[in-house]
Amino acid sequence: MDRRTFLLSTGAVLALPHAGLASPSVLRAEPVKAQILPEGDGTTDMLGFNGSTPGPELRVRQGETLTVRFDNQTSEGSSLHWHGIRLDNAMDGVPGMTQPLVQPGESFDYSFTTPDAGTFWYHSHNRSWEQVAKGLYGPLIVEEVNPPRVDHDITVMLDDWRIEETGALMGGFGNMHDFAHAGRMGNYAKILPSQNSVRIGDRIRLRLINTATARVFPVRFEGLSGQVVALDGMPLATPRPIEDFEIAPAQRVDLIGDVTSAIKFLFILRDDIYEMGSLKIEGENLTPANTPVEALPAPNVLQPKETPDQSLSLKMEGGAMGGRHAGDDIWAFNGVSGFKDAPFARFKRGETAHFELINDTSFAHGIHLHGHHFYELNRDGSVGDLRDTSLVQRGASQKISVVFDNPGKWLLHCHMLGHQASGMKTWVEVL
Structure with missing residues (x-):
């Protein structure tokens, strides 16, 4: 620009x-x-x-x-x-x-x-x-x-x-x-x-x-x-x-x-x-506010278990200047490009899952989970911000903790929308 x-x-x-x-x-x-x-x-x-x-x-x-x-x-x-x-x-x-x-x-x-x-x-x-x-x-x-x-x-x-x-x-x-x-x-x-x-x-x-x-x-x-x-x-x-x-x-x-x-x-x-x-x-404004900015009301979300029911890795692969992968499109998660008949993972309602989002590519990706919010975990393992889209820089990783409390089939994808269109998407199922 x-x-x-x-x-x-x-x-x-x-x-x-x-x-x-x-x-x-x-x-x-x-x-x-x-x-x-x-x-x-x-x-x-x-x-x-x-x-x-x-x-x-x-x-x-x-x-x-x-x-x-x-x-x-x-x-x-x-x-x-x-x-x-x-x-x-x-x-x-x-x-x-x-x-x-x-x-x-x-x-x-x-x-x-x-x-x-x-x-x-x-x-x-x-x-x-x-x-x-x-x-x-x-x-x-x-x-x-x-x-x-x-x-x-x-x-x-x-x-x-x-x-x-x-x-x-x-x-x-x-x-x-x-x-x-x-x-x-x-x-x-x-x-x-x-x-x-x-x-x-x-x-x-x-x-x-x-x-x-x-x-x-x-x-x-x-x-x-x-x-x-x-x-x-x-x-x-x-x-x-x-x-x-x-x-x-x-x-x-x-x-x-x-x-x-x-x-x-x-x-x-x-x-x-x-x-x-x-x-x-x-x-x-002749009568400006003079009080501190206060926190908004806390969200009504379930807290994740300290020990998760499932731990998974989601590796982002492909793209220009990226390594080979087993998928059949430009991008892949764990060697798989796009939707398959089986979900990436299944969860019982109320289960806590930890994901490690691993960016093994030369570009940043914003990973979005439908139907849920998740906690980004800090480097020391403590609970951080509650989000629905996590920015993972190139060569970096981000751990998240999700309580899967919303039943159905939910998309999990990169919100750099061209990346989603060319392989960087999958889905999970909550039973």
Whole structure:
């Protein structure tokens, strides 16, 4: 990404459509035109929901039931996956595993309760390396029964696009070079916030969602003093100061803090820093909050057993500059590419499993488990953060602990979506 490309994004902020607590009962997937480039430059032919990309922000209260009809008015089969929600298996949105593919002109009804408050999102789960890149995604916010007091609750999606100067998306979505390397990296990136301005002294909640199909964003903030309060929708037991961090595809980060100046979202690269957008200042809050940021209510999740019922290794193999493996595609888990008739593992409901995620490749991978959250284990074996997507750097490993308490067949895959499409996916079954 060159300097001009990034600087073009400054001030080019696209506001998210906001549905409020009255969520739309229909999400209609269809072709849309989007103003990805700054106003006055060309528009981009995309896919979206209800006339826009990203799709409308869905908001419900914790414990409520979300009912949505997915109406597919695109030219390809599709489905909706509700990323991070611990929902009934039949509603998970994986064609061929939990539901049939929703063909063009057809619809599918999703209905599920929302057990966890937090920041989640929805996206296509068929040809997702292309359909998500074209815009088939949107935010899903589950509010706490008693949410923290803030002046603004702002959703911010991070994305990149491979785009021409005219605004047209570049083609080649399924090219093998992207699949074998880091994925389809865009040449243009910016933030997509639900509002564009704040006041000095406002206390705000920022909900960051990385919707890119491949890019890990190293992020730095200016203009916000506060705490990180949740990761992947799950509250931290103890909030931690806002510092530079990485957010992998599909991961989410919640922050609560006080506005000290225009809030800049900075992309940190080896040789420079680029602004992906900002929330501008409009006025001053004359009665700012003066209390510490407190932890969000603890999640209602089962704690893993100290001694697991099963211990497994999941080795990531393949890709460019990678070693040989026994699979029949570019990437593999433990020498196996893609789905097989038998699951990677079976678990009795309530069992604790430890996985060692071993990255024996030259690229980072974000490993996502459907239907569950898991604890990342620290190097000393202690329990760390609760997540649904774990970033494993090249040549590194990460141990996780999962309580498999949600029955069904669940996908386990890399959320660098080109890697998933070319072999890096499997499934587990909970009986």
